[in-house]
Each structure stands twice: as C-alpha cells, then as structure tokens.
Amino acid sequence: MLEKGKISTIQMEFMMVPTIIATGILSVPSIAGRFAKHDMWMTPIIGSIIGFITVFIVWKLHQLFPKLTPIEYSEKILGKAVGKIFSLFLVSFYIDNTAIVVRQYVNFISGNVMFETSSVVFTIGILFVSALAVRGGIEVIARSAVICTTIYMSTSLFLLLSIKDINMGFMLPILENGLLPVIKGGLVHSAWFSEFFLLSFFFPFLHHPKKGLKSGMKASLYVMLIFTYVNFFVLTILGVSSVNQFYPVYSIIRGISVMGFFENFEIIITASWVLGNFIKISVFLYVASLGLAQVFRLSTYRIVVFPLSLLLVLLSYWDIPNIVVLIDYLTRIQPFYSILVQTVLPLFLLFIALARRKRSGST
Amino acid sequence: MVIRIRRGPSRKTTKAQKAPKQASQDIPLTQKIEENIEFFSSLYQESSDVIFRSFVVGEKDACIIYIDGLSDTQKLDQQVLETLLDKTEFDESDFLLSVKNKLPISNIKNISTYSACIDSIGNGSPILLFDGYEEALSLGLVKYEKRSIEEPQAETAIRGPREGFTESLGVNISLLRRIIKDPALKMKTILVGKYTKTKVVISYIEGLADNTLIEEIERRLQTINIDGVLESGYIEQFIEDDPYSPFPQVLYTERPDVVSANLLEGRAILMIEGTPFSLIAPVSFFSLFQSQEDYYERFWIGTFIRVLRFLFLAISLFLPSVYVAITTFHQEMVPPDLLISIASAREGIPFPAIVEALLMEIAFEALREAGIRLPKQVGSAVSIVGALVIGQAAVQAGIVGAPMIIVVSITGIASFMVPRYSIGLAIRLLRFPIIILGGTLGLIGVMLALIILIIHLSSLKSFGLPYLSPVSTVEKNSLKDTLIRAPLWKMNHRPQLTGEYKAVRQGPNLKPGRNKGGE
Numbered sequence: 023m024l025e026k027g028k029i030s031t032i033q034m035e036f037m038m039v040p041t042i043i044a045t046g047i048l049s050v051p052s053i054a055g056r057f058a059k060h061d062m063w064m065t066p067i068i069g070s071i072i073g074f075i076t077v078f079i080v081w082k083l084h085q086l087f088p089k090l091t092p093i094e095y096s097e098k099i100l101g102k103a104v105g106k107i108f109s110l111f112l113v114s115f116y117i118d119n120t121a122i123v124v125r126q127y128v129n130f131i132s133g134n135v136m137f138e139t140s141s142v143v144f145t146i147g148i149l150f151v152s153a154l155a156v157r158g159g160i161e162v163i164a165r166s167a168v169i170c171t172t173i174y175m176s177t178s179l180f181l182l183l184s185i186k187d188i189n190m191g192f193m194l195p196i197l198e199n200g201l202l203p204v205i206k207g208g209l210v211h212s213a214w215f216s217e218f219f220l221l222s223f224f225f226p227f228l229h230h231p232k233k234g235l236k237s238g239m240k241a242s243l244y245v246m247l248i249f250t251y252v253n254f255f256v257l258t259i260l261g262v263s264s265v266n267q268f269y270p271v272y273s274i275i276r277g278i279s280v281m282g283f284f285e286n287f288e289i290i291i292t293a294s295w296v297l298g299n300f301i302k303i304s305v306f307l308y309v310a311s312l313g314l315a316q317v318f319r320l321s322t323y324r325i326v327v328f329p330l331s332l333l334l335v336l337l338s339y340w341d342i343p344n345i346v347v348l349i350d351y352l353t354r355i356q357p358f359y360s361i362l363v364q365t366v367l368p369l370f371l372l373f374i375a376l377a378r379r380k381r382s383g384s385t
Numbered sequence: 386m387v388i389r390i391r392r393g394p395s396r397k398t399t400k401a402q403k404a405p406k407q408a409s410q411d412i413p414l415t416q417k418i419e420e421n422i423e424f425f426s427s428l429y430q431e432s433s434d435v436i437f438r439s440f441v442v443g444e445k446d447a448c449i450i451y452i453d454g455l456s457d458t459q460k461l462d463q464q465v466l467e468t469l470l471d472k473t474e475f476d477e478s479d480f481l482l483s484v485k486n487k488l489p490i491s492n493i494k495n496i497s498t499y500s501a502c503i504d505s506i507g508n509g510s511p512i513l514l515f516d517g518y519e520e521a522l523s524l525g526l527v528k529y530e531k532r533s534i535e536e537p538q539a540e541t542a543i544r545g546p547r548e549g550f551t552e553s554l555g556v557n558i559s560l561l562r563r564i565i566k567d568p569a570l571k572m573k574t575i576l577v578g579k580y581t582k583t584k585v586v587i588s589y590i591e592g593l594a595d596n597t598l599i600e601e602i603e604r605r606l607q608t609i610n611i612d613g614v615l616e617s618g619y620i621e622q623f624i625e626d627d628p629y630s631p632f633p634q635v636l637y638t639e640r641p642d643v644v645s646a647n648l649l650e651g652r653a654i655l656m657i658e659g660t661p662f663s664l665i666a667p668v669s670f671f672s673l674f675q676s677q678e679d680y681y682e683r684f685w686i687g688t689f690i691r692v693l694r695f696l697f698l699a700i701s702l703f704l705p706s707v708y709v710a711i712t713t714f715h716q717e718m719v720p721p722d723l724l725i726s727i728a729s730a731r732e733g734i735p736f737p738a739i740v741e742a743l744l745m746e747i748a749f750e751a752l753r754e755a756g757i758r759l760p761k762q763v764g765s766a767v768s769i770v771g772a773l774v775i776g777q778a779a780v781q782a783g784i785v786g787a788p789m790i791i792v793v794s795i796t797g798i799a800s801f802m803v804p805r806y807s808i809g810l811a812i813r814l815l816r817f818p819i820i821i822l823g824g825t826l827g828l829i830g831v832m833l834a835l836i837i838l839i840i841h842l843s844s845l846k847s848f849g850l851p852y853l854s855p856v857s858t859v860e861k862n863s864l865k866d867t868l869i870r871a872p873l874w875k876m877n878h879r880p881q882l883t884g885e886y887k888a889v890r891q892g893p894n895l896k897p898g899r900n901k902g903g904e
Contacts, residue, residue, distance in 0.1 A: 033859060036859070131829060135715070135828075136714065136827055136829060139826065144826075144829060147826065147829070147830075151840065154837065155840045155843075158840060158844040161851075162844045164857075166857070168853075169843075285720065286720070289828055292828070293828045293829070296832040296833070
C-alpha cells in the first residue's frame with residue numbers, strides 16, 4: 023500500500039464538499055443560468071442526481087474490491103493491458119483536470135483581486151502549498167480540510183447579509199419553458215457532481231469503510247444544498263441578468279453593505295476561497311500523484327508530487343488560453359467529458375466486474 | 386616501599402576513574418572495608434565536602450560516608466552514631482539486619498554495588514559500611530535547603546489553589562499525592578544526565594493513561610545521553626516529535642492543579658528535579674488555550690474567554706500582515722472615511738507599509754525582551770523610553786504612521802491573551818514571515834501563510850496525538866472542551882488521546898437542578 027494513513031468518514035465529507043464547490047461556486051450559477059434562466063435555483067437538484075449515482079457506483083466497485091483504488095482494480099477488471107491503458111487515461115484526466123482547476127482559481131484571483139501581480143505567482147503559490155499538503159499524506163490533507171472547510175464555509179454566511187435585497191419575483195414564473203432547460207442547466211452541475219468519483223480513492227483509507235456509502239451520499243446532499251443556497255441568492259438578487267457575469271456570487275458579495283460601514287466583503291470571500299481551492303487542488307493533486315505512482319508501481323507517491331506540480335504550472339497555461347475559452351469549455355465540453363469519464367466509464371467497469379464475478383461464481 | 390605506596394593508590398585511581406564510566410555495570414562491593422573506603426576516597430579525592438567518618442562497632446570497623454550539606458547531620462549524630470557507639474549488643478549471626486533493626490530510621494536500604502553507593506551519597510543519603518560485608522546500608526537522611534512553597538509567578542490565578550511547584554522533586558511529588566490519593570497514581574523514576582544524574586519522574590494514573598504512551602516516553606527518555614539537565618526545557622527538546630517546529634509539543638506548568646487535571650484526563654507528567662516546571666504530554670494545540678480558571682469559573686465565562694482567546698490568537702498572528710496587505714493592495718476594502726484617515730496619517734511617511742510594520746514589530750519585540758531581562762529598576766526606564774520615543778516621537782517625526790502604532794500595540798496586547806507562554810513565543814516568531822508575505826502578495830499571501838500554518842499543524846504530532854485534535858479529527862465528545870468550555874456536568878467523556886483509553890469520566894445525569902434529590 024502506498025498510503026498508510028486512515029481518515030474518518032466525517033473528514034472525508036469535509037474534504038469532498040470543498041472539492042466540488044470550490045470552483046463550482048465561482049461560475050457555475052451563471053453557466054447553468056444561461057440554460058435554465060429563472061429556474062436556475064433548481065439546477066443543482068437535477069444535477070445532484072448524477073452525484074448520487076456516481077457515489078453509488080463507486081461504492082459498489084469499492085465493495086467488490088475493498089482496499090483497492092480504481093487504478094488497481096481497473097487492471098483486475100479489464101485485464102492487464104486494457105486496464106493499464108484505462109488507468110493511465112484516468113490519471114491523465116485528473117492531471118488535466120487539476121490544471122484546469124488551478125487555472126480557474128488563478129484566473130479568478132488575477133482577474134478580480136490582484137490585477138498587477140503576474141498570475142504565475144499565484145499558480146506557483148497554490149500548487150506549492152497543495153504539494154506540501156499532499157506530501158504529508160491523506161491524513162494531513164484530511165486534517166487541514168476540516169479547519170479550512172470550516173473557515174471557508176462560514177464565510178458563505180455573508181450571503182445572508184444580503185437578505186434584504188432579495189426579490190422573490192425573479193423566480194417567477196416557475197418552469198415557464200418546461201423541464202428541458204432545467205435539465206440542461208443541471209447537466210452543467212452534473213459535471214461537478216461527477217467528481218464524486220474521487221471518493222473511490224478515499225474509500226480504501228476509511229477507518230470504518232462500512233459507513234462510506236452513507237457519508238458519500240451525505241456529502242453529495244450537502245453539496246446540493248449549498249449549490250441551491252447559492253443559486254437561490256444569485257437568482258433572487260441579480261435576476262436572470264446574472265447569466266452575463268462570470269462570477270455572479272462575487273458580484274452579490276460586492277454589493278453587500280450593512281449600516282453603510284460594513285461593506286466590501288469580497289476580499290474576505292476571496293481570501294476564504296483560497297482555502298477552499300487549496301483543498302480542491304490538494305485532493306486532485308493527491309489523486310493524480312497517487313494514481314501516477316500506482317500506474318507505474320512506484321514505491322512511494324511522494325516523489326512525484328513536486329515534479330507533477332511543476333508540470334501542472336505549465337499545463338494550466340497550455341490548456342486554456344483565456345477565460346472565454348474556459349467558460350466555453352465549462353459549458354460545452356466538460357459536462358459530457360466529465361460525466362463520461364467519472365460516471366459512465368465506472369458504470370461499465372462495474373458491469374464488467376459483476377459479469378465476471380457472476381461467471382466465475384457459476385463455474 | 387615508596388614505590389609500593391605510589392603504585393597502590395595509582396592502581397586504585399585507575400579503577401576509580403573507570404568506575405563512573407562503568408557505573409551501569411554495577412561492580413559489587415568487596416568484603417574488605419579498607420578497599421571500599423579506598424575506592425570511595427580516591428573517587429572523592431579533592432572533594433572536601435565529602436566526609437568519611439570511621440569508627441568501630443563492637444569489633445567491626447565501620448564507616449559512614451556522606452556529603453556535608455545534603456544530609457541531616459543532627460539526626461546522623463543522634464540516631465545513627467549514638468545507637469551504634471552506645472555499646473548496644475548486635476546479633477553477630479545476622480549483623481546487618483540487627484543493625485537495621487536497631488537504627489531509628491524509616492528509610493533504610495541495603496545496597497551492594499559501587500554505583501548504588503555513589504548514587505546514594507550523591508542524593509544525600511549517607512552510606513554505612515561494615516568490615517566483612519559486601520553490602521552497605523543507605524540511610525535516608527536527606528536534608529537540604531529548599532525554597533518554601535509559594536504562589537506560582539508565571540501562572541497566577543484569581544480563583545484556585547495558590548500552591549506552586551518548587552525546585553524540590555520530593556515536595557512536588559508530595560503536592561501531587563496530596564491531590565490524587567488513589568494508589569493508581571504511579572511514579573517512575575529515570576536518571577538523566579551523565580554528570581547531573583537528574584531524577585525525572587514519569588507520573589501517570591494507571592488505567593487512564595495509555596500504556597504504550599508511557600513506554601514511548603520512557604524509551605525516549607532513556608535515549609537521552611547528555612551531560613546534564615538544568616531545566617525541563619532540556620528534556621522537552623530531546624523528546625519532541627518534530628524538533629524543527631516552532632510550536633511546543635509538550636506543555637509546561639508549575640501548578641499542581643493543572644498537572645492533576647491532566648493526569649485525570651489520561652496524560653503523562655514529567656517532573657524534573659531542580660525545576661518547578663513539570664511537562665505534560667501528549668498535548669494538542671487546543672490544550673495550549675486552556676487555563677485552569679476556565680474550569681473553576683462558570684462555564685459561560687469559560688466559553689467567552691476561550692472564544693476571545695482564539696480571536697486574539699488570530700489578531701496577534703495576522704493583524705499586522707492584514708493591515709500591511711490592505712493598505713498596500715486592497716484599499717478598496719476599507720470604508721472611505723476610515724481610508725481617508727489612514728491615508729492622511731500615512732501621508733509623508735517615507736517607508737512602504739511593510740517596512741514600517743517590520744520596523745515597529747522588531748522595536749516592540751526588543752522592548753519586550755529588554756523589559757524581561759533587565760533588573761526591575763532599569764526595566765521601568767526602558768518601558769518609559771520605549772513608550773515615549775517609539776510611540777510618541779516616531780509618529781511626530783513622521784517616520785511611522787499612528788495607525789501602525791495602534792496595530793502594533795493591539796498585536797502586542799493580543800499576544801498576552803494566550804495563557805501558555807510557549808505558544809506566545811511561536812506566534813511572535815511566525816508574525817514576521819506572515820508580514821512579509823502579506824506585503825508582497827496581499828491578502829492572498831496571508832492566506833497562503835495560513836494554509837502553510839494549517840498544513841504544518843496538521844502534520845504535527847505530540848507523542849502520536851495529532852496536534853490539531855480533537856477539531857481536525859472531529860471527535861464530538863472532545864469538542865466540548867476546545868473552542869467552548871461545556872458545563873462540567875456535560876463533559877462525561879475524557880478527551881480521546883492516543884491508543885486505548887477509558888472514555889467515561891463521570892456518571893450520567895449529573896445536571897444539577899431544583900428537583901434533584903427528591904422533590
């Protein structure tokens with residue numbers, strides 16, 4: 023085993039929640055809103071279906087192969103050669119995804135807060151701290167996640183300060199154009215919810231593996247509630263016009279003013295988003311490093327962390343030229359790509375594994 | 386003849402020189418008293434304070450060896466010598482036992498090796514040698530000057546016991562035994578230090594403390610191979626998990642009530658001879674923010690002060706760097722009126738905010754350190770000069786802005802909010818790199834510093850206990866005593882430390898009320 027640490031189910035929830043919402047909260051509301059318009063508050067509920075399904079698939083696979091990560095069991099399911107190709111693909115998918123997450127975060131920081139500092143400073147900064155955490159192992163990530171997520175989530179209460187500006191009229195008429203636009207918007211959320219496939223890398227390291235399913239479902243539910251909460255505020259404060267903004271939540275926070283003195287909370291929110299993104303990038307980097315080490319059967323994954331981070335600095339700039347392309351990618355490509363890799367392919371893996379098991383069981 | 390005399394002692398001195406090195410090998414005493422005395426006199430040559438008193442009991446040669454000033458000579462004269470010289474008849478068949486029976490001393494032991502004798506003399510117990518016996522008697526007549534029990538200087542309390550530990554190990558142990566009377570309270574002694582041979586007592590409550598923890602502490606103590614232990618800090622630095630961390634992984638206290646509370650929670654205590662400070666292990670980050678009075682006062686106050694402490698921890702760590710970051714990068718965050726007053730105060734100041742902050746923080750640290758080390762009469766002069774020159778003149782001269790003075794003072798006050806001095810030191814140290822990060826990367830830099838801090842604290846362990854537990858491990862029962870202080874009748878469980886532990890601390894349904902005990 024490359025990872026000797028153990029985490030508890032609560033720690034896993036603390037890790038998974040910011041892993042999904044950290045980047046999701048930045049721009050998903052407006053992307054989903056582009057399809058669903060004034061029904062956008064429902065999109066996370068539709069999107070979460072993929073989340074629950076993914077958790078379930080991952081859980082079933084985990085039950086078939088306890089103590090193994092997808093990299094290891096895909097070889098057992100698909101055979102040596104095909105399994106190797108699949109796991110290599112999975113690892114490169116996560117490396118690529120990490121780079122995109124880093125780019126989303128850095129774009130946000132250098133586009134809204136630190137206009138003059140070169141963005142590469144923030145890329146290196148966040149990857150450096152994430153690499154530090156990943157080198158510490160899953161326990162260190164989990165323990166930091168508890169603290170970071172608590173701070174990160176508590177700042178989302180700032181949204182409540184804008185409660186006096188809410189206009190429920192923006193939500194009407196409900197389901198004017200039928201369910202289809204909502205489903206389309208939900209699909210955007212599904213891309214994020216499909217990231218629950220990452221759980222398959224954590225289930226083997228749980229103290230009490232039996233509680234894994236419940237905890238995964240709970241995490242999925244929390245993410246759905248938070249997305250709904252955020253979408254509700256985006257819709258009722260900014261209305262449908264929010265779809266024209268890259269970072270609608272940021273706009274709301276900017277507008278908060280209490281007693282004419284407590285205002286401009288956006289820098290606090292941004293600072294706390296750094297914490298959330300740190301957890302997200304750490305989790306992704308951890309999975310990519312662990313996966314890479316397992317594919318090549320290295321004796322430890324810690325040696326690949328820093329080289330991989332260096333590669334990610336470059337990748338995050340190669341992949342995406344600018345924010346317009348990024349938004350386009352998030353709208354048109356990622357929903358299908360992510361769900362395909364993280365939900366559909368595992369489903370096939372599960373079917374093959376079940377079929378093989380049944381055959382070997384009957385003979 | 387001359388040659389023989391010279392050769393005689395010289396051979397002995399080689400043996401004697403060897404003896405301390407081979408102390409652990411335990412060379413047995415010989416039957417001939419002359420050889421034994423010769424051994425000790427060569428060992429203690431040029432030590433005028435070691436006293437050899439030879440005399441005859443019945444027909445046997447005897448000798449008492451002790452160090453002047455460590456033993457109670459009055460009792461030695463009246464109780465030992467008088468009895469022995471008083472022509473009392475001793476049973477020849479079992480001479481040692483009969484001597485033992487006749488001597489009115491409660492603590493008397495048979496020892497049979499040179500090293501044990503040396504230890505006994507060094508500790509202040511005189512040894513009694515008899516010709517023809519391979520055993521000596523160690524007489525427990527230790528008496529030396531010691532400080533009386535006083536109120537602890539560094540940890541004062543408004544409500545709570547006023548007794549503090551002293552430099553004497555025996556007194557400290559008795560203070561502890563007086564609080565915890567159960568025989569489950571164990572004391573294991575280990576000698577540390579080649580020359581000081583300092584007694585280190587591992588104290589724990591059997592059944593509450595994890596056995597593997599005690600074994601691990603013992604193992605770490607036994608690997609210490611140094612010349613001497615002068616303070617608990619020597620021990621602390623040799624048994625830590627992560628020696629490079631700025632954070633203390635062992636807690637020290639001079640209050641018996643704090644030690645007892647920790648013993649009852651299943652922790653181990655190290656009491657060290659010669660210092661009033663006892664070490665507590667394992668500890669977590671949150672133990673450093675617990676003060677004994679949190680538990681003695683009403684829980685609302687305890688909780689309020691806890692919350693306040695964490696708030697001021699954040700302030701003392703981050704306030705200067707956040708100020709630097711905001712005035713340098715995020716001016717838009719400050720409300721306009723405040724911004725104008727800050728800007729007007731900073732107008733004409735030649736330094737950027739980061740230099741200003743570093744300057745003032747270093748000046749403050751210098752003032753603080755000077756105030757501690759100087760004699761009391763001079764110390765007040767330093768603080769007057771500091772307050773006037775740095776506070777007043779620097780602002781009037783336009784070198785530093787007034788808001789920066791306010792920030793530095795608030796930070797200084799905030800750092801005194803922490804009940805444990807050792808964590809305050811870590812915070813003082815960490816403030817500087819955070820200011821630099823805040824001055825270069827703005828609030829994002831401060832956040833990166835916070836993340837690095839969290840990662841470091843998450844990877845830190847104190848004797849196997851995660852440093853950020855129970856918060857980072859999310860243990861519901863133990864969370865009642867971290868950021869908040871739950872009512873005592875609610876804290877039914879001991880905090881989860883390492884390994885096996887007895888979870889239940891007290892009976893259920895202890896909540897007092899009007900209807901308690903029959904209407």
